[in-house]
Amino acid sequence: MCIPKELKFLVVDASQCMGCRNCELACSSRKAAQYQAEGILGNIRIVPNIFVGQNGLTKTPAYCRHCSAAFCKDLCPAHAISQENGVIILDKDKCLGCGICEQVCPYGVITLGSFKIGDKTKTIAHKCDLCFDQQSVGKEPACYAACPTKALALV
Amino acid sequence: MNDCYNCSDQSLIEKAESEKIDLVWQRYEKMKPLCGFGEQGICCRICMKGPCRINPFGKKRSVGICGASADTIVARNLVRMIASGTSAHSLHGKEVAKTLMHVARGETAIYSVKDAIKLRNIAHKLNIETDGNDLIPLAGVVAANSLMDYSRMDEEEVCNWLKYTIPDARLKKLKSLGITTSNIDGSISDIMARTHVGTDADAVNILLAGLRCALADYSGMQVATNLSDVLFGTPQPVVSQASLGVLRKDAVNIAIHGHNPLLSEIIVDVAYKMQAEAVAAGATYGINIVGVCCTGNEVLLRHGIPLATNYLSQELAIITGALDAMIVDVQCIMPSLAKVSACYHTELITTMPDAKIAGVTHIELGSGDSLKKAELIIRKAIDAYKNRDDDRLSIPAEKNKVIAGFSAEAIIDLLGSINSEDPLSPLIENIVNGKIRGIVLFAGCNNVKVKQDHNFVAIAKKLMAQNILILATGCGAGAFAKNSLMNSEATENYAGNTLKEVLTFLGFEAGLNAPLPPVLHMGSCVDNVRSIDLAVAIANRLGVDLNQLPLVASAPELMSEKAIAIGSWVVTLGIPLHVGLTPPVTGSSLVTNVLTSELKNIVDGYFMVEEDPEEAADKIISIIEEKRLGLNLDSSLDSANNIEVLS
Structure with a gap:
């Protein structure tokens, strides 16, 4: 991976989250575009890396915090998860799809997805990469760009 | 927390959970988070340049693409x-x-x-x-x-x-x-x-x-x-029963659901004639018609047909496993009934050209051959009865006595038995002398956002204890019928002393030999005008306008667009309206202010939003006392400085 140094991270102000789920939709759309490029669109369930929840009147998104001491990275048996310039990043090629990262994530924002290659089924983890490819060319992460109230902010 | 105030309903929710059947409450949880733009009314889908939404937190006043604020x-x-x-x-x-x-x-x-x-x-x-x-x-x-x-x-x-x-x-x-x-x-x-x-x-x-x-x-x-x-026929007092316990194991149970009596009346007439067929199929009791929602209220008032349930718990009628057919007309029919009925033997039948559900049997009533089609519908119910699975049967034991049928005419007739010259005088005298502090009309729907029926019951109990007479329509009436607040025992148990005295006197004068119920069932939601007819008769008799009467309306669990329309004319006629959920207007402080405050200066009525039922009851009581003060009747409000001295 080649994670730029100046990458911005996400923070949320729950009081400004309207629960519209535009962030989920934007994240899913970006994934759909990636899956299309990889030739697996239609062969894999699209699950966003950000989830808006509601408790009482409070609505707020759950998203990867890129923990400085990340359980997912530390416990990955395949060493598929690493930390580069503060970003916790998953190497899909190394991922075995064992699901340990999904289990240990304190925010519940790592999911597993399966797709067919020939007659075999491959399962891999999915997690937020802060849209580093976008950020490295001066664009905003999809969820942040889509947030109409900017309850999501970049720091 | 329970989803329903009514324990019988709650027990069926648990049955559905064990059978892995999703009901309205699970669908609501899955729908969360609900989009805040829609909740606040600031999502605009009126043209194709958008959709637009206004950022309520923006520092600058944002506008839609066309410039709409x-x-x-x-x-x-x-x-x-x-x-x-x-x-x-x-x-x-x-x-x-x-x-x-x-x-x-x-x-x-x-x-x-x-x-x-x-x-x-x-x-x-x-x-x-x-x-x-x-x-x-x-x-x-x-x-x-x-x-x-x-x-x-x-x-x-x-x-x-x-x-x-x-x-x-x-x-x-x-x-x-x-x-x-x-x-x-x-x-x-x-x-x-x-x-x-x-x-x-x-x-x-x-x-x-x-x-x-x-x-x-x-x-x-x-x-x-x-x-x-x-x-x-104009409804007259009638005794019946309510709650899902009205379904019978030994009968072909047919629910009629929706709003339009043009159709349900045909079904009721035809069903009476086909009892023998049901008995021949093994249902010893014959055909048992029950009502759901406002069609249920219509036939309860006119025929004494028991009311099974109101809006939010409509799916539960099927979950009992005892419902052989549900015949629906228009409005408030959850499309989910198709899926839930498919999990049972229940025949779901739509009857109106403008209210079909994909995959559901449609037998259209309303044309010349309606009687034959109604026979066909009843026969389908009898056939379905033969497929009933007794192992999945769970009919709650609870059924509560209901005295319904209080059209404005019925109330005036009843009062006329005391004073035929001036029928309204017994009611007016008791309002004037304070034995009845005022009248509150409960109307409107159920809403999955509050425990079903709880707001109705909690507010009404507090009001009747304070000697306020209650009228009810629609699913509000359904809530009171189901939860045993529409019978003489409720008057004995919950009415304040002076209200109890008046209702007892009226009940005996009317020949019921028991007190009138503390909540008078006036009909379906479309029948809200019955309460206005009564209020207008009182206002005309006193020579005042509607806004001067100690009269408040409440829709504590409102949900539908119909409820918004009714609420709007209620306030336009000068009557303050309590709503138990916030309508989708809070995205505009101007609109919110007009509805809750400025309207009072224009049409006298206004919206009062209060989600807490206890607080709502206090506020309603306070408005009633304020109106009494305005009419120079004794009031718990201090006339000198308008400070509330009540409790």
Whole structure:
């Protein structure tokens, strides 16, 4: 991976989250575009890396915090998860799809997805990469760009 | 926390969970988070440049792509809700009026004039010459005068069902504001036209048009209720039962659900004639018709047919495993019934051309062969009964006694047994002497956002303990019927001493040999006008306007666009309205302020939002006392400084 140094991270102000789920939709759309490029669109369930929840009147998104001491990275048996310039990043090629990262994530924002290659089924983890490819060319992460109230902010 | 206040309903939710059948409560949880833009009314989908949403937290006042402000967007969305609610009620009214016209023209053998006295009273009310008019031609004139309210071209005129049914002072006020309506359908198309992109952008002007449309809703409801009484009889007090325990193991159970009595009346008539077929199929009791939602209220009031359940728990009737058929007409039919009924032997049958559900058997009623089709429907229910799985049967034991059927006429007749010269005087005297502090009308739906029926029951119990008489319609009435607040025992258990005294006296005078219930069931949601008829009679007798009466309305669990329309005309007629959930208007402080405050200066009525039932009851009591003070009646409010001294 080649994670730029100046990458911005996400923070949320729950009081400004309207629960519209535009962030989920934007994240899913970006994934759909990636899956299309990889030739697996239609062969894999699209699950966003950000989830808006509601408790009482409070609505707020759950998203990867890129923990400085990340359980997912530390416990990955395949060493598929690493930390580069503060970003916790998953190497899909190394991922075995064992699901340990999904289990240990304190925010519940790592999911597993399966797709067919020939007659075999491959399962891999999915997690937020802060849209580093976008950020490295001066664009905003999809969820942040889509947030109409900017309850999501970049720091 | 339980989803339902009623324990029988709750037990069936648990049964559905164990059978892995999703109900409205699970679908609600899965739907969360609900989009805040919609909740606040600041999502605009009116044109294809958008959809637009206004950032309520933005530092600058943001606007839609066309430049529409949050105020414009919220007002447009709200009045479109009013227009939809008005369409639903007034189409119902139009169907009934057209049926009366068919009767007058001799074009139907199915329907007839069942209440000639009511027809003549209506003619008198609508200023129609009755002398020398035979009944059937008179029916034609009444129908024509009603249908005229849907088609009048002269905009200076006022709908018959508006101008002849409200106090003169109120009519004058509405005229001066320019919000009377001459044409029900015209008022609806006015809303759709002015909310089209690039038309009316003045939020206050839009809201005033919304009030006019709400008055069209009121007019259409008057048509629906009154002409239904002509065709099917005006409700009189009747004793029956309510809650899901009314389903029977030994019967072919058929639920009729929806709103339109034109259809349910046919089903009821035909079912009575087909009892033998049901018995032959093994159901020793025969056919057991039960009601759901407002069709349930219609047939409860006119035939004493037991009420199984109200809106939110409609799916639970199927979960009992005892329901052999559910026959639905229009409005408030959850499309989910298709999936839930597919999990059981229950036949779900739609009957209206404008209310079908994909994959569901559709047998259309309303044309010449309706009787044959009704027979076919009943036969399907009997066939389904044969497939009932007794292992999945779970009929709750609870069923509560209900005394229903309190149309305005029934209440006035009942009071007339005490004073035939001046029937209203016993009620008015008891309001004046303070034994009855005031009257509260409970109306409106259930909403999955609150524990079903809880707001109704909690507020009503507190009010009746404070000697406030309660009227109820729609799913509010369903809530009270199910939860045993519409019988004499409820008066004994919950009414304040002086209210109990009055209800006991009236009950014995009326020959019931028991107190009247503390909550009087006035009918379906379209029958809310019955309570207005009673209030207008009292106001006219006292020579005051509706806003001066110690009268408050409450829709503590509102949900539908119809409820928004009703609420809007209630306040336009001058009556304060409590709502237990916040309508989608908070995205505009202007609109919110108009509805909750400024309206009081314009039409006297206003919306009072209070989600906590205990607080709501206190606020309602306080408004009643304020109104008493205004009429120089004894009030717990200190007249010198207006400080509340009550509790």
